Structures are given as structure tokens and as C-alpha cells.
Amino acid sequence: PILYSVQTSLLCEGTVRDQTVTVFGARAIRFDPDKGFFLNGQNMKIKGVCLHHDGGPLGAAVPEKVWRKRLESLKEIGCNAIRFSHNPPAPELLDLCDRMGFVVMDEAFDEFTPTKNKWIVGWNKGVPGRDGYGKVFDRWAVRDIQDMVRRDRNHPSVILWSIGNEIDYANDPFSHPALGGQYRPDNPSAENLTQLGRPLVKAVKELDPTRPVTAALANAPMSNAVGFADLLDVVGYNYQENLYAQDHKKYPGRCILGSENSVRYDAWQAVADNPYVSGQFLWIGIDYLGEAAGWPVRSWTGGLFDLCGFKKPEGWFRQSLWSDRPMVYLCARLQRQDRRRGPQSHWNWPARSAVAVFAYSNCPEVTLELNGQTLESRQPTQGSWPMARWEVSFEPGTLTAIGKKDGREVCRYALTTAGPARQIKLIPDCTILAADGKDVCLIECTVTDEKGVLV
Numbered sequence: 001p002i003l004y005s006v007q008t009s010l011l012c013e014g015t016v017r018d019q020t021v022t023v024f025g026a027r028a029i030r031f032d033p034d035k036g037f038f039l040n041g042q043n044m045k046i047k048g049v050c051l052h053h054d055g056g057p058l059g060a061a062v063p064e065k066v067w068r069k070r071l072e073s074l075k076e077i078g079c080n081a082i083r084f085s086h087n088p089p090a091p092e093l094l095d096l097c098d099r100m101g102f103v104v105m106d107e108a109f110d111e112f113t114p115t116k117n118k119w120i121v122g123w124n125k126g127v128p129g130r131d132g133y134g135k136v137f138d139r140w141a142v143r144d145i146q147d148m149v150r151r152d153r154n155h156p157s158v159i160l161w162s163i164g165n166e167i168d169y170a171n172d173p174f175s176h177p178a179l180g181g182q183y184r185p186d187n188p189s190a191e192n193l194t195q196l197g198r199p200l201v202k203a204v205k206e207l208d209p210t211r212p213v214t215a216a217l218a219n220a221p222m223s224n225a226v227g228f229a230d231l232l233d234v235v236g237y238n239y240q241e242n243l244y245a246q247d248h249k250k251y252p253g254r255c256i257l258g259s260e261n262s263v264r265y266d267a268w269q270a271v272a273d274n275p276y277v278s279g280q281f282l283w284i285g286i287d288y289l290g291e292a293a294g295w296p297v298r299s300w301t302g303g304l305f306d307l308c309g310f311k312k313p314e315g316w317f318r319q320s321l322w323s324d325r326p327m328v329y330l331c332a333r334l335q336r337q338d339r340r341r342g343p344q345s346h347w348n349w350p351a352r353s354a355v356a357v358f359a360y361s362n363c364p365e366v367t368l369e370l371n372g373q374t375l376e377s378r379q380p381t382q383g384s385w386p387m388a389r390w391e392v393s394f395e396p397g398t399l400t401a402i403g404k405k406d407g408r409e410v411c412r413y414a415l416t417t418a419g420p421a422r423q424i425k426l427i428p429d430c431t432i433l434a435a436d437g438k439d440v441c442l443i444e445c446t447v448t449d450e451k452g453v454l455v
Contacts, residue, residue, distance in 0.1 A: 001025070001101035003156070025098060025156025031212055031234050031255040033248075037278040039103070045271060046103065046279020047322045048081030049074060049304065050260060052288035053089065056299070056307030059289075063440040064092045069429070070309050071100055074285055077304065077315055078322025083259065083281040085216075086110035086165040088148045097157035105214065105259070105281065106152055107162035108145045112196045113137035114188060116172050122294070137196075142203045149207045161211055162259075163200040166218035166238060168193055168228060178225035193228040201231050216259035220247065229254075234278070236260070241270035248276050263302070263314055265385055268321055282318070313342055313360075317385065320360040326410040328361040328403035335391065346454075347415035349394040359388040363403035363410060371397035377404070419449035 003025050010018040030038040037046055055062035055070075067090075074082075082097060083105040097104050110116070115134030120126060145163065152158055168190065170179050175187035201213050212233030220243050223229040229251075236259025237243060244256055258280030261267045271277045287303040299307055304315035316329035331343035335354040343358050359366045359380070366388040367377040378388040392399070396417040403411040427444040447455045 001099055003098060022154055023095075023098065024154045027156050029103075029159045029211070031257075031278055032276075033253050033255050034276050036275055037257075043275075044080070046081045046257065046281070047079055048083055048103075048105075048279060048281035049079055049285030050083045050085040050281050050283050051089075051285050052085065052290075053087065054289045056287065056289065056309070062090070063438060064096070065440050066309075066442070067093055068096055068100075069442065070286060070305070071096055071102065073305060073309060073311065075100060075102075076323070077311070077319035078324070079285065079318075081105070081279065081281065082285075083107065083162075083216075085260075088152065091151070094152060094155045094157060098155055102157055103159045104155070104157040105160040105162050106148065106158045107165060107216075108148055108200075109133065109137075109141070109164040109167070111137070112141070112164065112167050112193070114173050116169065141196075142199055145200055146203050146207055149204055153208045153211075159211060160214045160234060161204050161208070162236070163197060163204070163213060163215050165216045165260075167197075167215065168223045169218040170222065174222070176222045176225055178222045179219070190222050190226045190228070193223060194226050194231065197228055197231050212255070214257065214259065224251075239267075241267055244270055244274060244277055248274075263304070263318065265321075313345065317360045317387075320362045320380070320386070323362060326363055326403055326405065328359055328363060328366055328401045328411050328413045330357065330359055330399060330401045330413050330415050332357045332392075332399075332415075345415065347394075347397075347399050347417045351394065353394045355392050355394050357390045357392050357399065359401045359413075360386075361388065361401070361403045361411075363405055365404040365407075367402040367404060368392075369400040369402065370395060416453050418453045418455045419451065421447050421455045422450040423448055423452075425452070 003023055005021050005023050007021050009016050028040050035043055037044060054060050055066050058066060081103045084107055086107050088106060111132055111134045113134040115130050115132035118129035118132060120129050168174060170182055171184050171187055173188050174190040174193060175184040176190035177183050204213050214232050214234040214236045216236040216238050217223050218238050220237055220240055229235050234255040234257050236257050238260035239262060248256060256276060257278045258271060260283050261280040263282055271280045284303045286305045287299045287301055287307045289299050291300040292298050304318055305311055313331050319327055331345045332355050333343040335356050349355050361380055365377055365379055368375045368390050376390060380386050380388045398414050398416045400412060400414040402409050425446045425448055429442045433439045433441055449455055
């Protein structure tokens with residue numbers, strides 16, 4: 001993330017009348033249909049997450065410092081790429097990505113025309129609304145996407161322009177015989193995808209021929225059938241890892257990218273095990289307001305970090321896959337507990353209960369200790385979720401996982417049994433605020449026992 005600046009001055013008879021400074025960066029990007037993504041000549045996997053625009057409890061007007069802290073958390077787990085979905089991001093977010101060394105997919109639309117279904121009562125319930133950008137798409141789309149490119153093209157972090165997200169969602173609204181039994185002949189024809197997408201690609205290329213154009217496809221077979229995918233320099237696949245191999249063979253010149261993917265390990269294997277797949281963007285990096293299952297849940301809860309930016313066990317697991325820095329993390333659940341409930345990071349269980357203990361780590365060996373006594377060393381196993389696992393009879397105290405390489409400790413993580421709640425701890429991330437109306441202090445509130453152990 002090395003940046004430069006160029007100063008442009010407007011002179012009238014030797015007098016400076018106006019002046020602006022433009023920040024930019026120099027880098028080379030390349031997508032290869034067989035070898036994936038290259039940055040400055042080096043082959044690398046895109047380890048990305050999708051991000052919505054809100055800051056959880058802070059709403060939609062998010063202070064820059066909050067985004068910086070969130071991006072720092074994502075960088076810590078090994079994330080190197082952001083897809084801003086499904087709209088152009090705030091300019092300061094791109095500034096941060098420039099300075100912090102992320103690569104970015106800059107995205108314009110979530111629908112063409114006509115509009116997608118807007119489920120008001122609940123997903124596939126009741127009568128969907130029809131308001132949306134699709135109502136003005138014909139009049140505004142080309143101008144809007146060119147405004148995005150003009151605004152953002154000096155950001156070195158931007159490596160892809162996306163003309164849309166899941167525009168080809170089956171029967172919402174477009175349909176085609178390629179859908180087989182799902183085909184609805186009364187719906188708008190998917191041929192419209194190509195007709196509507198071609199002017200957008202042309203509009204982008206007029207202003208920036210240096211970056212590839214992509215779209216996040218929800219139904220690659222339908223987009224292939226009507227030629228929509230052929231418009232794209234890089235083809236994004238949403239949750240269609242099963243199509244990577246066959247499409248790589250069928251379209252040997254195609255650059256393939258996982259534009260939206262689940263946090264499942266097999267979705268990452270499809271990237272890691274296939275050099276022609278450039279990378280993936282997980283849905284989603286951080287929980288966001290909306291798309292909730294129903295009150296009292298008010299957010300999408302599938303992120304690596306929660307609404308307040310705290311790392312979840314899923315975030316630690318992703319760190320074990322993506323980060324090069326040695327790490328280990330402990331979590332546990334009762335053996336008899338419903339396995340659909342995820343493990344929890346604490347060491348407070350009923351006396352002598354059988355506890356399943358899990359360690360996520362990128363170390364070749366993990367040693368488990370309980371109250372200073374070594375229980376067993378294990379290697380994180382491959383499988384549906386690579387991890388080390390033990391069955392432990394609960395005993396109060398401290399459970400410690402030690403990550404080792406070549407028999408030497410390189411990291412550790414401990415869980416300590418907490419006593420009754422005795423105090424509230426407030427931990428500010430700074431002690432001085434600038435009086436500029438923009439600065440913010442994030443205060444972590446924790447409940448601890450009398451010894452300061454988190455309850």
C-alpha cells in the first residue's frame with residue numbers, strides 16, 4: 001500500500017486560481033484463465049469478504065475510524081480483498097483500502113430492469129413490492145456507472161468493476177429454458193441480460209480500459225446460454241462452486257472468481273485446490289442490519305464478526321485458513337449438546353461433564369493443557385472443518401491450547417473458569433478525542449468476576 005500524490009494547479013496569467021491534490025498508486029493486476037490472479041507479477045489468492053454499508057449500532061453514517069478498526073480486524077484474519085455489495089462504497093472506505101493494501105471489487109447495481117421482488121412480509125411470503133432502481137434503470141444506469149468509475153478510478157485498491165449482483169437470479173425476474181423445470185415462459189426473457197449489460201460494459205471501458213469488468217452471477221448456466229457471461233472479463237460465481245471445473249473445461253479462456261461464497265470449508269477448498277480459481281468473497285465479513293430472520297433478531301448473523309465488530313468463532317476458523325501468522329483458538333460445547341449449536345469460547349460447564357473441545361489453528365501441532373497438566377497433542381485434521389478435537393472431563397481452572405511448529409511453541413490461547421459477576425469493565429480504544437465532530441471512541445464493555453476474568 002504505497003501511495004503517491006500529484007498536485008494540479010490552474011493558473012490564470014501566472015496566478016494560481018484553483019488547486020487539487022490527487023492520491024494514486026502504481027500496481028499491475030492480471031487475471032489468468034489457468035493460473036488465477038496476479039498482483040505486481042505475483043500469483044495470489046483473493047481472500048475476500050463482502051461488506052454492506054452500515055456500521056451495526058451506528059447505522060449508515062459510519063465514522064471513518066470505525067471502518068478503519070473493522071478493516072484492521074479483517075486484515076488480522078488474513079483477509080486481503082473487499083467486495084462492496086451491492087453499491088459503490090463511501091469514498092473514505094476506498095481511501096482506507098488504498099492505505100491498508102486491500103484489493104476491491106467496486107459494484108454498481110443489484111438489479112437491472114424490471115425490478116426484483118422486494119419481500120416485505122418475509123422471504124417468499126405475501127405479495128412482493130416492486131419499487132426499486134429498476135424503475136429508473138433505462139434512464140440512469142449508464143450515467144450512474146460512469147459516475148462511479150470517474151469517482152473511483154484513481155484508487156489503486158480497485159481491481160474490478162462489477163456491473164451487478166445476481167441480476168440473473170432465476171425467475172427474479174428473468175427466465176430461460178436453460179432453467180429446465182423452473183422455466184417460466186411468462187417471465188421476461190433472460191436474453192434481456194445481454195442487451196442491458198452490453199451498454200454498461202461499454203460505458204465502463206470508455207472511461208477505464210485498464211480494469212476488468214465482472215458481475216456476480218447467481219445462475220451461470222442461464223447467463224451462459226444467453227451470452228451474458230461472455231460480456232465479462234472475469235466471471236463471478238455466487239455459491240456455484242460445483243460449476244468451476246466443468247465451466248473451466250467448457251470455456252478455457254474464462255477467468256473464474258468466487259464473487260459470493262459461504263463460510264463452508266469446501267467452498268474454500270474449491271479455491272485453494274484449483275489454481276484457475278482466482279479467489280472468493282465470503283458472505284459476509286461483518287453482520288449487518290436487515291435480512292433478519294424475525295424479531296428480536298434485527299440483522300444478518302452469518303458474518304465472521306458481529307454487529308459490534310467482535311470476532312466470532314467463524315472468524316477465528318477463517319484466520320486458521322487464511323493467516324500466515326501462527327494462531328490457535330479454543331472453543332467447546334457439551335458432548336450431549338445439540339450439535340446445531342456452535343461451540344462457545346468459555347470454560348464454565350457443569351461439574352465432571354463431558355466436554356468436546358476444539359482448537360482452530362494453522363500450526364502443524366496443538367498441545368492441550370488443563371491446569372498445567374498436558375492432556376494430549378494433536379494435529380488439526382482435514383475434513384469438513386479442519387481442527388484439533390479432544391474429549392475432556394470438565395474441571396474448573398484454565399484450559400490452554402499451545403500451537404507448535406517443529407516442537408516449539410509459537411502461540412497459545414487460554415480459557416479460564418469465571419466466578420460470579422462482580423464488576424463491569426470499560427475499555428476505551430483511545431483516551432483523547434479530537435474536537436473535530438468526526439472523532440469517536442469505541443468502548444468495550446465487559447462483565448468480569450472479582451479476578452477480572454470475563455464472565
